[in-house]
Amino acid sequence: MPKPVHAVLHALRVYPVKSMAGSAPDSAAVEPWGLKGDRRWTLIDETGKAVTQRQQPRLALARAEPLPDGGIRLSAPGTEPLTVSVPGSGGVPGTGGTVVADIFGTKIESVLAGHGTRDVHDWISGYLGVEVRLAHLDDPAIRRPIDPFYARPGETVSFADGFPLLVTTLASLDALNSLIAQGDHPDEGPLPMDRFRPNLVVAGAAPWEEDDWRRVAVGEVTFRVAKACGRCVITTTDQRTGERGKEPLRTLGRYRRFGGQLIFGQNLVPEGTGTVRVGDPVTVLE
Numbered sequence: 001m002p003k004p005v006h007a008v009l010h011a012l013r014v015y016p017v018k019s020m021a022g023s024a025p026d027s028a029a030v031e032p033w034g035l036k037g038d039r040r041w042t043l044i045d046e047t048g049k050a051v052t053q054r055q056q057p058r059l060a061l062a063r064a065e066p067l068p069d070g071g072i073r074l075s076a077p078g079t080e081p082l083t084v085s086v087p088g089s090g091g092v093p094g095t096g097g098t099v100v101a102d103i104f105g106t107k108i109e110s111v112l113a114g115h116g117t118r119d120v121h122d123w124i125s126g127y128l129g130v131e132v133r134l135a136h137l138d139d140p141a142i143r144r145p146i147d148p149f150y151a152r153p154g155e156t157v158s159f160a161d162g163f164p165l166l167v168t169t170l171a172s173l174d175a176l177n178s179l180i181a182q183g184d185h186p187d188e189g190p191l192p193m194d195r196f197r198p199n200l201v202v203a204g205a206a207p208w209e210e211d212d213w214r215r216v217a218v219g220e221v222t223f224r225v226a227k228a229c230g231r232c233v234i235t236t237t238d239q240r241t242g243e244r245g246k247e248p249l250r251t252l253g254r255y256r257r258f259g260g261q262l263i264f265g266q267n268l269v270p271e272g273t274g275t276v277r278v279g280d281p282v283t284v285l286e
Contacts, residue, residue: 007204007282009218010170015197016072017064017134018042018159019052021239027277030221030270033140033156034164035199037066040140041084042101042110042159043124043132049102050159051132053234057242058128074120076127087114087136101135103159108144110135110159146269150226155269163226163267167210168198175207176264179251188247194239195248196231196264202282210266219280223268230261 015022018039029036041064043051053059062076071085088111098109113120113134121133137143137158146155147162157164173193180189193201200218202210213225231252236244252262 009280010203011201014038016066019059021063039159040137057237060239087111111138165199165268167200168265169202169205171207185246188245195235214286217283218276221274222271226267228263229265
């Protein structure tokens with residue numbers, strides 16, 4: 001039997017370009033591979049490897065806003081905004097083939113952004129000061145299966161690190177910030193939730209309660225909890241300045257180290273499709 005409703009969806013986040021700032025809609029469609037428009041684009045270097053805030057913390061200051069047709073509007077400090085259409089649509093020619101994007105060792109066929117009145121590759125390369133290209137995941141239904149250890153047959157994911165969605169809770173962030181305040185770098189806290197780049201933020205749960213979730217319903221959509229989310233250096237990056245500190249990894253290393261990973265949040269796989277909305281009840285099913 002489902003447990004009593006005690007939590008609600010506090011916020012939604014969609015990140016059209018991997019590692020860039022995204023948007024906070026009031027509602028979002030859930031597709032089998034994640035929220036609609038989430039991480040359908042990624043930057044790659046000359047070898048095809050993904051370029052993220054791990055290598056380029058200034059990506060935190062670049063923003064990608066989703067457009068209704070799947071395109072994006074890019075903006076960054078010191079640049080003129082740029083609209084990028086899906087390759088092969090909106091009068092923008094495709095590249096005539098695919099390029100392999102390497103997401104942490106997983107090779108994914110994708111399509112380079114087309115060339116419009118301004119070259120998006122030059123736009124982003126100029127901002128970062130390194131040569132990069134923008135690639136689009138044209139068919140998430142077939143391009144990238146989820147790690148079969150955690151997935152069911154046919155389940156796929158976008159350019160996200162490994163799973164379709166990430167959920168965090170306000171109570172766990174408050175608990176983490178309390179620990180940071182008692183640690184070696186209290187001046188770095190309290191940290192905002194954007195350090196963790198979640199898709200779903202839940203209010204009303206108890207601190208660290210999400211560690212025990214196995215299945216949850218958010219409004220009309222149910223999700224399976226695949227595994228806890230191991231955190232990386234991106235969480236130490238101030239998403240408003242691009243500057244890095246020691247937290248939260250220092251504190252997570254002391255209090256939230258499990259199986260060799262520093263844990264905050266849980267990875268989700270949708271069990272169906274639908275729409276989630278800010279204010280939806282969150283029900284723990286298992």
